[in-house]
Amino acid sequence: MNSQRQYWETTPRKWQGEQPQRLWRQHSDAVNLALVQRWWPDEPIESVLKTDLFDEVFGEGLCPFMHSKVRTVSGIDISESIVSAARMRCPELQTAVADVRSLPFASDTFDLTISNSTLDHFEAAGDITVAVGELYRVLRPGGQLVLTLDNLCNPKIALRYALPFRLLRALSLVPYFVGSTLGPRGLCREVRQAGFQVIDTAVVMHCPRVIAVAIAGLLQRHAGYPAQQRFLRSLMAFEKLSRLPTRSFTGHFVAVRAVK
Numbered sequence: 375m376n377s378q379r380q381y382w383e384t385t386p387r388k389w390q391g392e393q394p395q396r397l398w399r400q401h402s403d404a405v406n407l408a409l410v411q412r413w414w415p416d417e418p419i420e421s422v423l424k425t426d427l428f429d430e431v432f433g434e435g436l437c438p439f440m441h442s443k444v445r446t447v448s449g450i451d452i453s454e455s456i457v458s459a460a461r462m463r464c465p466e467l468q469t470a471v472a473d474v475r476s477l478p479f480a481s482d483t484f485d486l487t488i489s490n491s492t493l494d495h496f497e498a499a500g501d502i503t504v505a506v507g508e509l510y511r512v513l514r515p516g517g518q519l520v521l522t523l524d525n526l527c528n529p530k531i532a533l534r535y536a537l538p539f540r541l542l543r544a545l546s547l548v549p550y551f552v553g554s555t556l557g558p559r560g561l562c563r564e565v566r567q568a569g570f571q572v573i574d575t576a577v578v579m580h581c582p583r584v585i586a587v588a589i590a591g592l593l594q595r596h597a598g599y600p601a602q603q604r605f606l607r608s609l610m611a612f613e614k615l616s617r618l619p620t621r622s623f624t625g626h627f628v629a630v631r632a633v634k
């Protein structure tokens with residue numbers, strides 16, 4: 375566990391100066407925001423927990439939206455440098471350096487927990503079960519969970535998981551360590567086993583990611599604001615694929631909305 379903490383302490387630090395994926399992170403934020411807006415609970419709620427703060431450091435993240443909706447927004451991350459950078463950007467955020475597999479909160483604390491692609495960075499598949507159990511514990515009865523993971527049914531991701539991480543890094547196919555993950559069925563099974571009731575599922579981020587990240591990097595350096603905005607709009611147009619029966623094969627993330 376300590377080596378993972380160390381990894382997430384040093385890896386994002388390399389990005390913090392130059393922000394090489396600034397434009398791409400805007401698309402990532404837009405996809406996450408659209409999902410969270412769609413699945414935000416209908417009844418008024420007071421507290422929300424976000425399980426990593428990477429998005430809040432390398433883009434706008436979900437902080438402005440969450441703060442427009444609830445009084446208390448809490449966020450954790452295993453990386454101390456990510457937590458302190460997030461606190462600088464969102465001073466009203468209540469933060470803790472913590473591992474999502476062992477949360478420093480009492481049971482039945484939160485009305486909503488948002489976990490965007492945090493649980494797909496563990497080496498051991500069983501750690502997803504441990505983390506989902508923790509997310510269940512800290513939600514109050516009736517509280518809701520919005521959880522996304524890399525989608526194992528997408529053939530590109532299945533191939534990525536079959537290849538050694540060193541090779542993926544050498545080919546620049548992944549920016550950081552990626553671990554075990556699940557497809558839509560596996561994710562539903564996992565949250566049900568923890569005690570949740572599944573309300574909804576989705577598959578999101580349908581643009582060809584490797585190409586899109588590369589183009590975003592080029593446009594960030596060489597294009598003006600209007601061209602960058604046109605590019606972001608074209609990436610969002612791919613989200614129409616989420617309405618097709620083929621969505622499980624094209625989407626990068628599988629998402630579940632569940633209630634305790």
Ligand SMILES: C[S@@+](CC[C@H](N)C(=O)[O-])C[C@H]1O[C@@H](n2cnc3c(N)ncnc32)[C@H](O)[C@@H]1O
Pocket residue numbers: 382402406425426427428429450451452453456472473474475490491492495550
């Ligand atoms: C690559 S990012 C997450 C991606 C981002 N949320 C997104 O949707 O693209 C992984 C983040 O999770 C954090 N993290 C990794 N393992 C963690 C753990 N066990 N508990 C809490 N945070 C963790 C890392 O420090 C990093 O900020």
